[in-house]
Amino acid sequence: MGIQVHATGDGIAEIVIDFPPVNALPASGWHALAGALSAAGADPSVRAVVLAAEGRGFCAGVDIKEMQRTPGHTALIEANRGCFAAFAAVYDCPVPVIAAVHGFCLGGGVGLAGNADIVVAADDATFGLPEVDRGALGAATHLARLVPQHLMRAMVYTCRTVAAAQLHAFGSVLEVVPPDKLRAAARALAAEIAGKDPLVIRAAKQSLNGIDPVDVKRSYRYEQGFTFELNLDGVADRARQRFVDERGQ
Template identity: 50%
Template structure:
């Protein structure tokens, strides 16, 4: 299954397992919000852990789908928006265990979460400017300083997990082979608390944020749609698919 769940010791895991790079198509992005909402609403769950199998955490959207079916952009945008909103609105805290690469939509998941634990081989990237798209800065701005986000956005470059940790966007940096265990240990501390206290704390912390990240992302999506309607956008996707047949990152 591309997305599966597991519940154990009051921790609900949502696991991405969609080879080769956990790049999700519009159908999967639209399925993910319901999965997150359902597991987070269970009374026997006090912390949600989102992690992935394979080479990296998330390769973002399926560029090949968008290249072949640009008319699906609205469905894709909706799935992205609802996924990130489901993470942020999840009744209990959400921890992300990120490894390998966190690209595009993967940034949205991490940026909407409450805490990110990353492996030391991980990097974060918003390559949208080279893919004929926009989006992601609203959520990355919850993790990292403004100018770091802008530099990454304009260049399509990478931010290493080490730099993200140094700048405060990653709570803990661990060896790759210890990521799952370390993330579960961190989640277990949260899961040992009162569910009622966690739910109220999550609501309070969300309400204290200086800006509405969901509104910010919706604003970005307007420019994403505008970009998708431009000839340069289709040309960028065509070039990406042609030059990256095996979707190497």
């Protein structure tokens, strides 16, 4: 359980999220993921990273139950810091990060996939932001990298999800495969990248980040500010508690 790191010996590092039952990460999990990504990118023998997950889905976002059982705002603040660190670690990783997405990819999962260089998805994968229903905002920055502007807005307002096949049509998901073929497809793509000159690939990653039209870290931090406002207003706490009550303690 937790964040697992597997080195394949062929220039590929596989980082696996494993927080049963739904990969809703506690604050410490987000920080651990950020650390694993940073360490992989700092390793000169690593030429590509595959970010995958065990269990029913890729990632269900933050652990809301942890927030509700922790007095004060400590868990909320740490979750926000952890998400910011993990999303930034994907984006800033000196080598390409390939997200292998299966099942649900929600909230923070969209933050990870949206900041990845390439997304490969299982045909059962769905993507969405339930934040409005949870009294929060965030990761629209990253969803906007996966879907067109007006669809992004509709998804934020309604909390609807979209399927991997639709993202494939947009070009934001490179390949859609059966679930049992997902990890192999992601590793095959990583191997193709790892076969290139590593200095050129690292330079390519840096150059592509440099020409991005949106500063994803500043944009996401701006979104987080509204989550803090909603929390101070009390609406966020009420929404989170409804979520916990509906699913049991």
